[in-house]
Amino acid sequence: MPPGKGRDHARGDSPEGRRNSKSRKDSLSAPDVGRIYAVSYQFYSLPAFRYSNILRAIVIINGLQSVILWLCGGDTQYFEQNIEAYKFTHSVFDIAMVAILKTVSLVVISAALEEASYKMLDSPFDRDLQAKAFWLHVAIKLVPFSALVLSVVKGALVLNALLNDSDYERMHAPYNALCISFTCLTAIELAFSLWSGRAMRQLQMVRILHQFNERGQELDKDGRAVHKKPGLLKLFSLAREEAPLLAGGLTAMLLSSGAQIVAPLFFGKVVDAALRSMSDLNQTVLILLGIYIGGALATMVRAWLFVLAGQRMVARLRRKLFGAVVSQEIAFFDTNRTGELCNRLASDTQVLQNAVTVNISMLSRYVLQIIGSLAFMFALNPSLTGKYVQKKRKEFQDRLADAGTQAEEALSSIRTVRMFSGEEKVKELYGIEVDRSYKVGKKLALAQGTFDGAIGTLAYGAVSLVLWYGGKLVNEGTLSAGVLTSFLLYTLQVAIAFGLISSLYGDFMQAVGASIRIFSLLERMPEVANDNGQILPSLSGDVEFKSVRFTYPSRPDSEVLKGISFTVEPGEMVALVGPSGGGKSTIVSLIERFYDPDSGIIYLGGHDLKSLDPQWENIAYGCVATDEEVEEAARQANAHDFVSQFKDGYDTLVGERGVRLSGGQKQRVAIARALIMNPVLLLLDEATSALDAESEHLVQEAIDRAMKHRTVIVIAHRLSTVRNASKVVVIDKGVIAEMGTHDELLKQNGVYKRLVLRQLTAGSVEPTALEAAHIENDSLEMQTGADPVTFGQGSIQGQLPVNGQIPNV
Numbered sequence: 001m002p003p004g005k006g007r008d009h010a011r012g013d014s015p016e017g018r019r020n021s022k023s024r025k026d027s028l029s030a031p032d033v034g035r036i037y038a039v040s041y042q043f044y045s046l047p048a049f050r051y052s053n054i055l056r057a058i059v060i061i062n063g064l065q066s067v068i069l070w071l072c073g074g075d076t077q078y079f080e081q082n083i084e085a086y087k088f089t090h091s092v093f094d095i096a097m098v099a100i101l102k103t104v105s106l107v108v109i110s111a112a113l114e115e116a117s118y119k120m121l122d123s124p125f126d127r128d129l130q131a132k133a134f135w136l137h138v139a140i141k142l143v144p145f146s147a148l149v150l151s152v153v154k155g156a157l158v159l160n161a162l163l164n165d166s167d168y169e170r171m172h173a174p175y176n177a178l179c180i181s182f183t184c185l186t187a188i189e190l191a192f193s194l195w196s197g198r199a200m201r202q203l204q205m206v207r208i209l210h211q212f213n214e215r216g217q218e219l220d221k222d223g224r225a226v227h228k229k230p231g232l233l234k235l236f237s238l239a240r241e242e243a244p245l246l247a248g249g250l251t252a253m254l255l256s257s258g259a260q261i262v263a264p265l266f267f268g269k270v271v272d273a274a275l276r277s278m279s280d281l282n283q284t285v286l287i288l289l290g291i292y293i294g295g296a297l298a299t300m301v302r303a304w305l306f307v308l309a310g311q312r313m314v315a316r317l318r319r320k321l322f323g324a325v326v327s328q329e330i331a332f333f334d335t336n337r338t339g340e341l342c343n344r345l346a347s348d349t350q351v352l353q354n355a356v357t358v359n360i361s362m363l364s365r366y367v368l369q370i371i372g373s374l375a376f377m378f379a380l381n382p383s384l385t386g387k388y389v390q391k392k393r394k395e396f397q398d399r400l401a402d403a404g405t406q407a408e409e410a411l412s413s414i415r416t417v418r419m420f421s422g423e424e425k426v427k428e429l430y431g432i433e434v435d436r437s438y439k440v441g442k443k444l445a446l447a448q449g450t451f452d453g454a455i456g457t458l459a460y461g462a463v464s465l466v467l468w469y470g471g472k473l474v475n476e477g478t479l480s481a482g483v484l485t486s487f488l489l490y491t492l493q494v495a496i497a498f499g500l501i502s503s504l505y506g507d508f509m510q511a512v513g514a515s516i517r518i519f520s521l522l523e524r525m526p527e528v529a530n531d532n533g534q535i536l537p538s539l540s541g542d543v544e545f546k547s548v549r550f551t552y553p554s555r556p557d558s559e560v561l562k563g564i565s566f567t568v569e570p571g572e573m574v575a576l577v578g579p580s581g582g583g584k585s586t587i588v589s590l591i592e593r594f595y596d597p598d599s600g601i602i603y604l605g606g607h608d609l610k611s612l613d614p615q616w617e618n619i620a621y622g623c624v625a626t627d628e629e630v631e632e633a634a635r636q637a638n639a640h641d642f643v644s645q646f647k648d649g650y651d652t653l654v655g656e657r658g659v660r661l662s663g664g665q666k667q668r669v670a671i672a673r674a675l676i677m678n679p680v681l682l683l684l685d686e687a688t689s690a691l692d693a694e695s696e697h698l699v700q701e702a703i704d705r706a707m708k709h710r711t712v713i714v715i716a717h718r719l720s721t722v723r724n725a726s727k728v729v730v731i732d733k734g735v736i737a738e739m740g741t742h743d744e745l746l747k748q749n750g751v752y753k754r755l756v757l758r759q760l761t762a763g764s765v766e767p768t769a770l771e772a773a774h775i776e777n778d779s780l781e782m783q784t785g786a787d788p789v790t791f792g793q794g795s796i797q798g799q800l801p802v803n804g805q806i807p808n809v
């Protein structure tokens, strides 16, 4: 075997190459198929269908067949006859031995030749290699040639003896067959070996290039990640950890199937015994009862172990799958619907559970029942009908999943639905999906019925045929009634098992479908890896954006950030303001590393954000805090008073997304969470709308406290906040339109001034002298209302400190 040549030139079919190839294959990911990646490393492998493998296959077949024919041809004394009383024209012992030798030597020589030729592709002028290759080429021709000479000489002598020697005792027929087949196959091998020179030169052309990106995904020639469909084998690999349980289950199944197989035999015996005597009958029935009880016990153990294995596997798979889903980058959730993901967790895993456990059990049981069955049963080919049913079944499942997704989405946003009186609309949408699945379901029902009916007709047709023929034999006296009964039961059993196996095939195919979806999730590598990267001993809160450009992967046509650069010094409070849709929240999302920028760099504490460990950056939201710490944070956030008024105090269930709290309360709880995590850098998305003056005051006070002694980046909507900011960055249409302090920016006649004027007209804040002057100057502009921008939109959608991620309450 040619050895691999390092990472960028390793051979796929060398042991190392294979291992490499396998571990890399594991990380393929379906959703990345369209993206183009740079090749990080590559290696070559050779196709399975190639010269050396064909030659090896022929010699191995010849070797095996020679030995089998030799053993079959002799009588009980063939060893003595062939070895002790060896005669060149009577025994084939010598040919069988040569066949074995030839097989071993040609397999070894062809491998060595391939290795030498492969090395010569890289070092064509290596003399030693050339000499080695020469002698290997000679050997690969010499071996079949010598074997052919032997068999031709033997054949000629045998023929001569047959024609001219009247005393010649003929060889067994298998011996003759051995001589002839050995001669023919060896001649083919010789012809093949004559072609070895050319075949070896072609190695370069037939080798297959495997290239991988730095994330270990295999790429096609265009640099796109390839996605290979998982097969049944991969499906079963999911149940690897349950192997001991499955082995126990299979053993129990062997016992129960054994009982099922011998039972019909005793049925027949019961009939015969009943015709003989009562004591015979009692004895036979007792044995039959014993068989049934033993079988039932084994069935119990079998069912228990298989179901247990299935439950264990599906529990593990769900945990793993959920882990894989939650570690995906945020962009993944922009394009994958929650309902669909939940469906995969719930139903796809269930399908897999059945396939790899219960279905294996059933399959093996039926296969065992079928072994030794009637050949004509297999002549029937139900696969065509089976495939149709299978297709419809998959379609049905998909439609059902769509309906599930629809329902999930409507129910999870039921408040919005109610607010806009959208009940009729969602009912209609759900109805459409259900109708679709029903349509497929109708077709499935008909197909399944037809399929089952056809199988039943065939099965009972076969039974009738056996019954008629058996009855005829009984009538003629050549068969006992008992044997006929046993035979009939066997036929029935086989026919039923056969029918069930074809339906199992459908289940397996459905499982393969489910596993494609599951594996694509399990193996998907998040774009933003979340488990590696630098962990800094401490973090200073400075942030720098350097020419950052960004486009949401789910909306590739519109660039959201178009070269953003600004700095935030430690301890500074920077306010991001600007018209709605300008890109403020996107900037915060990038700092949170929900996404990575397309170009440009974001520095956090002087380090490229991409080089830091995201899990360290965003401490898990299940942060542990003592009751005292929680209470203190709540006091700081002005939340303690209202929380203590609840019946259950701090144990109150706030409901999904905090729906049982008022807007102002939600904001204060979120601030309390931020305080508990005590972040160095605090990211705030301020909200002003829909709060009364008292709430507004409490929230503002809480925010002011939260901002103290830390670096803060705030998406500001309140004038009081921007006034206090060390720096105001105005983001408009993805670029920084203006940057400076509140007063500096007011003096410019730009976007910011218009924003401030709009805010001040809302009347919630007293203007300063400078602002009042601007109102005077711009009163006309205000009255025309020509400016479409707003300053006070949005709600507190999660105050997310970089090192303390807070979920929405």
Ligand SMILES: Nc1ncnc2c1ncn2[C@@H]1O[C@H](COP(=O)(O)OP(=O)(O)OP(=O)(O)O)[C@@H](O)[C@H]1O
Residues within 6 Å of the ligand: 334, 552, 554, 555, 560, 578, 579, 580, 581, 582, 583, 584, 585, 586, 587, 793, 794
């Ligand atoms: N997850 C997303 N996927 C695709 N596009 C998005 C996503 N989030 C935001 N956008 C788009 O990016 C642009 C900038 O949005 P962003 O939320 O950053 O603006 P903003 O300045 O924070 O606005 P607002 O003040 O209204 O919150 C908008 O056009 C928006 O539609």
